[in-house]
Amino acid sequence: MAMSLAFHIIFAVVGIAMPVLMVIAERRWQKTGDPIALDLAKRWSKGTAILFAVGAVSGTVLSFELGLLWPKFMEHAGAIIGMPFSLEGFAFFTEAIFLGVYLYGWDRISPRAHLASGILVAVSGTLSGIFVVIANAWMNSPTGFDLVDGRLTNIDPVAGMMNPMAFQQTLHMTLAAFTATGFAVAGIHAFLLLRDRANEFHRRAVRIALMVGVPAAILQPISGDLSARAVAQWQPAKLAAMEGQFETERGAPLRIGGWPDREARTTRFAIEIPKALSLLAFHDPDAEVQGLDAFDESEWPPILPVHVAFQVMVAIGTFLALLGVWIVWHWIRKRELTDNRLLLRALTLAAPMGFIAIEAGWVVTEVGRQPWIIYGVQRTRDAVTPMPGLVVPFITFTLLYILLGVIVVWLLWSHVVRSPRSVSASGVGETAA
Amino acid sequence: MPDSIFTLENVMAAAIAISLFGYALFGGADFGGGVWDMLASGPRRDRQRELIADAIGPIWEANHVWLIVAIVLVFTCFPPAFALLGIVLHIPLTLMLIGIVMRGSAFTFRSYDVAHSVAQRRWGRTFAIASVITPLLLGVILGSLASGRVVPREALLRGGSFADIYVSPWLSPFTLSVGLFALTMFAYLAAVYLTVEAENDAELQEDFRRRALGAALALFVIAFGTLLLAVSGAPRLVDRLTTAPWAIPFHLVTGSAALLTIWALWTRRFRLARVTAAAQVTLILAGWALAQYPYIVPTSLTIAEAAAPRRTLELTLFALIAGSIVLFPSLFYLFRVFKGRKEIEIRD
Numbered sequence: 001m002a003m004s005l006a007f008h009i010i011f012a013v014v015g016i017a018m019p020v021l022m023v024i025a026e027r028r029w030q031k032t033g034d035p036i037a038l039d040l041a042k043r044w045s046k047g048t049a050i051l052f053a054v055g056a057v058s059g060t061v062l063s064f065e066l067g068l069l070w071p072k073f074m075e076h077a078g079a080i081i082g083m084p085f086s087l088e089g090f091a092f093f094t095e096a097i098f099l100g101v102y103l104y105g106w107d108r109i110s111p112r113a114h115l116a117s118g119i120l121v122a123v124s125g126t127l128s129g130i131f132v133v134i135a136n137a138w139m140n141s142p143t144g145f146d147l148v149d150g151r152l153t154n155i156d157p158v159a160g161m162m163n164p165m166a167f168q169q170t171l172h173m174t175l176a177a178f179t180a181t182g183f184a185v186a187g188i189h190a191f192l193l194l195r196d197r198a199n200e201f202h203r204r205a206v207r208i209a210l211m212v213g214v215p216a217a218i219l220q221p222i223s224g225d226l227s228a229r230a231v232a233q234w235q236p237a238k239l240a241a242m243e244g245q246f247e248t249e250r251g252a253p254l255r256i257g258g259w260p261d262r263e264a265r266t267t268r269f270a271i272e273i274p275k276a277l278s279l280l281a282f283h284d285p286d287a288e289v290q291g292l293d294a295f296d297e298s299e300w301p302p303i304l305p306v307h308v309a310f311q312v313m314v315a316i317g318t319f320l321a322l323l324g325v326w327i328v329w330h331w332i333r334k335r336e337l338t339d340n341r342l343l344l345r346a347l348t349l350a351a352p353m354g355f356i357a358i359e360a361g362w363v364v365t366e367v368g369r370q371p372w373i374i375y376g377v378q379r380t381r382d383a384v385t386p387m388p389g390l391v392v393p394f395i396t397f398t399l400l401y402i403l404l405g406v407i408v409v410w411l412l413w414s415h416v417v418r419s420p421r422s423v424s425a426s427g428v429g430e431t432a433a
Numbered sequence: 434m435p436d437s438i439f440t441l442e443n444v445m446a447a448a449i450a451i452s453l454f455g456y457a458l459f460g461g462a463d464f465g466g467g468v469w470d471m472l473a474s475g476p477r478r479d480r481q482r483e484l485i486a487d488a489i490g491p492i493w494e495a496n497h498v499w500l501i502v503a504i505v506l507v508f509t510c511f512p513p514a515f516a517l518l519g520i521v522l523h524i525p526l527t528l529m530l531i532g533i534v535m536r537g538s539a540f541t542f543r544s545y546d547v548a549h550s551v552a553q554r555r556w557g558r559t560f561a562i563a564s565v566i567t568p569l570l571l572g573v574i575l576g577s578l579a580s581g582r583v584v585p586r587e588a589l590l591r592g593g594s595f596a597d598i599y600v601s602p603w604l605s606p607f608t609l610s611v612g613l614f615a616l617t618m619f620a621y622l623a624a625v626y627l628t629v630e631a632e633n634d635a636e637l638q639e640d641f642r643r644r645a646l647g648a649a650l651a652l653f654v655i656a657f658g659t660l661l662l663a664v665s666g667a668p669r670l671v672d673r674l675t676t677a678p679w680a681i682p683f684h685l686v687t688g689s690a691a692l693l694t695i696w697a698l699w700t701r702r703f704r705l706a707r708v709t710a711a712a713q714v715t716l717i718l719a720g721w722a723l724a725q726y727p728y729i730v731p732t733s734l735t736i737a738e739a740a741a742p743r744r745t746l747e748l749t750l751f752a753l754i755a756g757s758i759v760l761f762p763s764l765f766y767l768f769r770v771f772k773g774r775k776e777i778e779i780r781d
């Protein structure tokens with residue numbers, strides 16, 4: 001399941017943000033008649049079609065896997081988190097319908113209807129992401145039921161959806177989708193620009209992609225701070241693991257980097273900023289932060305992966321936000337983005353970063369919640385299917401995903417990237433594929 | 434105890450059944466298209482394949498969501514049933530998922546790969562094979578449900594070999610014949626729909642007319658065989674289908690729809706055939722659903738036993754209604770844009 005999710009999330013993120021890019025490009029074409037913008041919209045929509053199909057099939061696998069791998073979890077939780085999933089089902093429907101209209105309808109419907117279907121794809125894609133993440137947030141901070149003899153009774157799905165992590169997580173995830181996709185697209189086109197400087201096609205592409213990526217990247221650390229404070233309040237053991245905080249203390253330091261050592265109960269080699277963790281997590285430099293010692297060791301999550309993944313995410317988040325600020329500043333001064341080689345290099349470097357941060361962030365969330373599948377309610381090991389030999393489907397799906405991943409990359413490369421060579425602003429010397 | 438059959442849980446169970454009908458009528462026909470892609474032959478082989486690809490392209494992803502809606506409703510409204518199916522039918526469900534993944538990806542890869550390349554042909558073949566295997570497995574899964582051999586966890590976990598628990602509930606002559614039945618039914622639907630799709634090409638239309646008639650015949654033979662196997666394989670199903678008060682009228686209506694379709698195909702009334710074939714398939718599935726009642730997993734869990742708390746059902750029903758208000762106009766629009774050449778009708 002974790003592996004299917006790690007795979008699915010990449011496509012899901014693209015499915016959320018790519019329609020926005022396509023719509024911007026198409027709108028620009030409609031307003032200015034600029035053929036390059038149209039070409040961009042069409043090329044991007046081809047890439048999106050491929051990614052969306054893989055996202056849809058891997059998502060289908062996930063819906064079933066909930067029952068195939070975690071039957072007891074669903075038996076417990078289905079009635080309460082089914083609600084966001086049902087709503088998500090409709091969001092998918094809308095998304096798939098209008099994506100079909102968008103991709104195949106270029107010459108069947110009016111330009112206005114076409115643009116509108118693109119917008120609907122973007123909206124329903126974002127909504128479907130939000131609904132699933134609400135379900136995930138419920139696993140982190142379950143509400144809307146009473147726990148009687150280990151069973152959930154008195155279920156209130158609406159209260160379940162309004163759980164205390166829902167807002168922070170959905171905001172953070174949505175921004176993550178725009179950040180990661182925006183920078184990935186900008187990075188790929190920046191890379192190609194480095195080889196073919198005058199290419200107007202790639203210059204437009206970088207600009208549009210950054211319009212989406214940069215604002216999200218700048219907001220992301222703020223949203224991350226909201227998430228971290230909610231974690232501090234609702235999942236203190238996760239926070240302790242994220243920060244490598246073994247001892248409960250007042251005025252806890254913020255650790256940058258470092259290597260938690262479970263045996264020695266300490267985090268080595270970290271740069272410590274005094275009182276900063278208390279300040280960040282509770283907005284009070286002397287607030288008490290619970291360490292792992294406040295919990296029975298059987299309730300500790302795996303500390304090392306959580307800590308490292310958190311450091312990776314925050315490092316990337318800081319880098320992308322700074323890069324975003326640089327881009328804004330550069331734009332304000334020069335009204336141009338693609339004239340600076342260093343900036344293009346930095347963008348190229350940033351291309352995979354958002355996706356790495358997303359994977360790392362999910363490791364923080366999911367591994368940090370262990371040993372619980374529903375925080376404080378059900379342990380992961382009590383939820384798993386009794387079926388033996390689970391490594392067989394695991395290996396099968398892993399191989400399948402690797403295969404699909406390779407093919408997708410190859411197809412995208414041959415389609416979207418192998419682009420018109422040296423297009424000038426005046427005309428598109430392109431073979432419409 | 435509510436006496437009426439219109440309880441909230443029955444309404445939700447009906448919604449699940451309807452989503453499955455939707456999946457069969459729309460998604461099923463997409464799989465059927467894959468079958469005809471595999472069986473494409475004669476001088477117009479490539480044109481047949483093109484027609485199929487054009488017909489499926491814009492809509493298969495939307496058609497596929499019917500299945501997701503059904504599954505989401507099962508786990509929201511009937512969590513214990515979902516858990517039971519997930520354990521006992523783990524193997525066929527997983528295989529079906531692999532089929533779904535391969536079909537969808539291969540279709541897309543084929544559409545976007547370099548035209549006429551070796552790779553593209555390979556995707557074509559993968560798409561076709563997955564289109565055959567997935568409906569077979571779907572049929573096997575529904576067949577094992579109908580057979581009443583999906584038994585509760587408690588009974589399973591106590592003793593019993595791996596094969597007893599995880600294989601024998603779904604592997605029997607009866608379930609396999611249901612698999613074959615589902616496959617043929619989807620191929621039949623697809624062929625009928627494709628006759629309309631080929632409206633501007635008389636030769637192609639004739640190709641698919643012949644295929645539709647052949648499939649209708651095959652469907653009849655397989656249905657008969659399945660029924661024979663069901664006598665021992667799914668006795669409760671047979672009993673309901675023969676003795677329930679609705680049984681006789683039901684068979685009459687279904688039979689008429691089948692004959693009407695054949696007549697319409699014969700006399701080249703393709704648009705009529707499309708409607709009656711869809712009606713026929715809906716009726717067949719409705720018969721199965723009615724025969725299951727009041728069980729969601731015969732005979733381990735009834736709909737009432739498996740139902741989630743009332744509040745969940747109420748809210749889900751509300752979500753369903755709200756969702757449908759968005760969904761149906763959108764679906765209508767999709768089909769009008771891509772299928773509505775002359776008039777608006779349901780079509781794959």
Ligand code: HDD
Nearest residue numbers: 169173176221224225227228317318354357358361362365
């Ligand atoms: C582009 C991707 C990206 C970037 C740049 C960041 N994050 Fe993040 N983060 C995610 C992508 C992400 C994520 C993958 O989307 C997660 C996983 C679960 C979730 O809701 O969002 C996440 C989770 C997550 C959590 C855990 C929430 C939970 O367990 O419930 C915290 C505390 C943060 N993030 C904090 C930050 C901070 C302080 C960042 C700042 C600089 C930051 N993130 C940048």
Ligand code: HEM
Nearest residue numbers: 001002005006009132133136359362363366367370373380
């Ligand atoms: C709505 C979204 C999600 C749901 C409902 C969900 C559900 C679950 C469940 C049921 C588990 C416990 C079982 C297991 O170990 O596999 C789990 C763990 C895990 N999930 Fe998620 N997950 C979600 C999102 C994600 C995403 C996007 C990732 C991507 C990387 C992810 C990565 C993991 C990992 C790595 C674990 C393993 C934790 C461990 O056992 O140490 N999850 N998740």
Ligand code: HEM
Nearest residue numbers: 011012015016052055056059060062063092096125129132
């Ligand atoms: C954090 C986690 C997740 C996010 C943000 C997310 C978001 C999305 C998005 C945006 C799509 C649209 C298709 C695409 O873009 O490729 C999608 C597809 C899908 N997702 Fe997820 N998803 C997540 C996890 C899950 C989980 C846990 C499930 C299963 C229960 C799931 C089930 C599906 C299904 C069934 C589809 C296919 C819908 C279709 O056919 O169009 N997703 N997801």
